[in-house]
Amino acid sequence: MSTGDALSIRPQHPAPVRLDELAVRFALEPRGETAGLAANGVTLDSRDVRPGDLYAALPGARRHGASFARQAEAAGAVALLTDAEGAGIARETGSALPILVSEQNPREILGEVAASVYATGDFGAKVFGITGTNGKTSVVYLLAELLRAAGFTPGLSSTAERRIGDEVIVSDLTSPEAPELHALLARMGEKGVDGVAIEVSAHAVERHRIDGVRFDVVAFNNFSQDHLDDFGDMESYFAAKLALFAPEHAERGVVVVDSPYGQRIARESRIPVTRLATEYGQDADWHLAITRQTIDGVSFVLQGPAGAHFRGSVPVFGRFMAENAALALIMLHEAGIPLAQVEAGLERGRIPVYIPGRLELMSAPDAQGPRFYVDYGHTPGAFEAMLDALGEVAPGRIVFLFGADGDRDTSKREEMGRIAGAGSDTVIVCDYHPRSEPPEAIRAQLIEGARSAKRAEVIEEGDPRAAIRLAISLARAGDVILYAGPGHEDYQEVAGQHLPYSARDEVRGALREAGLLP
Numbered sequence: 001m002s003t004g005d006a007l008s009i010r011p012q013h014p015a016p017v018r019l020d021e022l023a024v025r026f027a028l029e030p031r032g033e034t035a036g037l038a039a040n041g042v043t044l045d046s047r048d049v050r051p052g053d054l055y056a057a058l059p060g061a062r063r064h065g066a067s068f069a070r071q072a073e074a075a076g077a078v079a080l081l082t083d084a085e086g087a088g089i090a091r092e093t094g095s096a097l098p099i100l101v102s103e104q105n106p107r108e109i110l111g112e113v114a115a116s117v118y119a120t121g122d123f124g125a126k127v128f129g130i131t132g133t134n135g136k137t138s139v140v141y142l143l144a145e146l147l148r149a150a151g152f153t154p155g156l157s158s159t160a161e162r163r164i165g166d167e168v169i170v171s172d173l174t175s176p177e178a179p180e181l182h183a184l185l186a187r188m189g190e191k192g193v194d195g196v197a198i199e200v201s202a203h204a205v206e207r208h209r210i211d212g213v214r215f216d217v218v219a220f221n222n223f224s225q226d227h228l229d230d231f232g233d234m235e236s237y238f239a240a241k242l243a244l245f246a247p248e249h250a251e252r253g254v255v256v257v258d259s260p261y262g263q264r265i266a267r268e269s270r271i272p273v274t275r276l277a278t279e280y281g282q283d284a285d286w287h288l289a290i291t292r293q294t295i296d297g298v299s300f301v302l303q304g305p306a307g308a309h310f311r312g313s314v315p316v317f318g319r320f321m322a323e324n325a326a327l328a329l330i331m332l333h334e335a336g337i338p339l340a341q342v343e344a345g346l347e348r349g350r351i352p353v354y355i356p357g358r359l360e361l362m363s364a365p366d367a368q369g370p371r372f373y374v375d376y377g378h379t380p381g382a383f384e385a386m387l388d389a390l391g392e393v394a395p396g397r398i399v400f401l402f403g404a405d406g407d408r409d410t411s412k413r414e415e416m417g418r419i420a421g422a423g424s425d426t427v428i429v430c431d432y433h434p435r436s437e438p439p440e441a442i443r444a445q446l447i448e449g450a451r452s453a454k455r456a457e458v459i460e461e462g463d464p465r466a467a468i469r470l471a472i473s474l475a476r477a478g479d480v481i482l483y484a485g486p487g488h489e490d491y492q493e494v495a496g497q498h499l500p501y502s503a504r505d506e507v508r509g510a511l512r513e514a515g516l517l518p
């Protein structure tokens, strides 16, 4: 939890853990009276503290969490976990809370501390993790659907939302901080969840957010440019993903080896991996073949070692969706769940997955007008995958509507523009989250990229609401409008403010105005 506007999910029946036990186990130096005290929760955000919590005061990029010691104390924290600097800062605030002092950055032990406090080490569920640049959320939803088909009660954690069975919890970060993740797992345990799918960002691996979680199977799907504002270069971004394939995190791995990056993960992984190839003739353990593609979905055959075999379909277009489904199926197989058990819960191999804001069809399925999709793609890799797929299956022209993040990896903008311009008939450039940047400067970079492709007509319309309506007015029956960027989100970030904006609601409204939706 980082926004402070909602309390994170917690187990209903926590078993308090004594502070002196934590001190011994994690080599922490107690300052103040900790004897007889116990923690029944842990958080790293003072705004999320509940009575009886251990407040982990971490050094941050902007400030030290210990400066919020008084707030944590007032909210009922039982003690502080921090470093030596934090202990000094906490005392300066006037807080009298007992302190457990860690010699290293407390972030490095926080995952294991949270696992102890929430007893998630005994969690009996099968746990799956997926990393890569594009498609993590999609794989998480496919995993949950396949687990359900195999008779499990699934839970999931993704950018779009977290889910405990059918209960939905709003997501903030893609990968929650460790205390929130372990609390979520503990709550899942209480609710009888026995299969969990977790989206793992590179940030999560690097910042110890998944520490203390024991994944049965982790997977890597693809790797392309993103997040260079955080990681600096592709090699550091890649290293963060590779680090998930280690015995401290997972038992086994599944890797798509279509790209040199996938092949590197397979070679450099420190856990046993099985390999999936989607290209004919490539050396791998599993092979995927696409048997049919239309705008309404993709059918495929997956073949693996010892006769393992699955014939199925996904109701979303694009060969990459079949690849996401194949990856999810192999992950289940590797966790000891037979594909036949999954198949038994599906009707003729159809995986009835709904992925919020990912190639989500907003127009009516049988509508006479253009098809309108809203998507979360915001990388050159995602644009390429979607537009390549549409090039194969779109019945008419392609109108592509998009913008780009301000204050994030600016080096990907021209490439996003170029791919958009090369893969569609009309490009409309609008604003996404400009943040502190001048929106027109972001648009100019995207437009330059789009024009360099010398194919699509390129139109600038900064206001996304007007851009949606313009796209509808330009498209005819059979055409496809694809609005990439906002996906499931319900806000637009402009100059430090979160303004209410749901692309999905806006598109529905505009389709109604045009008489294309009841």
Ligand SMILES: CC(=O)N[C@H]1[C@@H](OP(=O)(O)OP(=O)(O)OC[C@H]2O[C@@H](n3ccc(=O)[nH]c3=O)[C@H](O)[C@@H]2O)O[C@H](CO)[C@@H](O)[C@@H]1O[C@H](C)C(=O)N[C@@H](C)C(=O)N[C@H](CCC(=O)O)C(=O)O
Residues within 6 Å of the ligand: 001, 002, 004, 044, 045, 046, 047, 057, 058, 059, 060, 061, 062, 063, 064, 065, 066, 068, 172, 173, 174, 175, 176, 177, 201, 202, 203, 204, 207, 230
């Ligand atoms: C760059 C990054 O990851 N920053 C994270 C980091 O922030 P920070 O180090 O700057 O923290 P800070 O603001 O200096 O505050 C220091 C400490 O004081 C605490 N605090 C702060 C204010 C307060 O009132 N009370 C309080 O306790 C904070 O919780 C923090 O522990 O620690 C914070 C607390 O957990 C996170 O919320 C914050 O994520 C920010 C929001 C973020 O934008 N992260 C992005 C980059 C991210 O992680 N993205 C990935 C990838 C998504 C993808 O694949 O597309 C993700 O997994 O979401």
Ligand SMILES: Nc1ncnc2c1ncn2[C@@H]1O[C@H](COP(=O)(O)OP(=O)(O)OP(=O)(O)O)[C@@H](O)[C@H]1O
Residues within 6 Å of the ligand: 132, 133, 134, 135, 136, 137, 138, 139, 159, 174, 199, 201, 221, 222, 320, 321, 323, 324, 357, 358, 359, 375, 376, 377, 378, 381, 382, 383, 385, 386
């Ligand atoms: N296997 C894939 N390869 C390339 N692009 C994909 C793949 N799967 C999905 N995409 C595209 O990327 C978009 C984002 O997908 P998704 O949200 O599943 O990715 P993500 O990795 O979770 O993204 P983020 O890390 O930003 O949350 C999709 O809507 C689709 O356009």
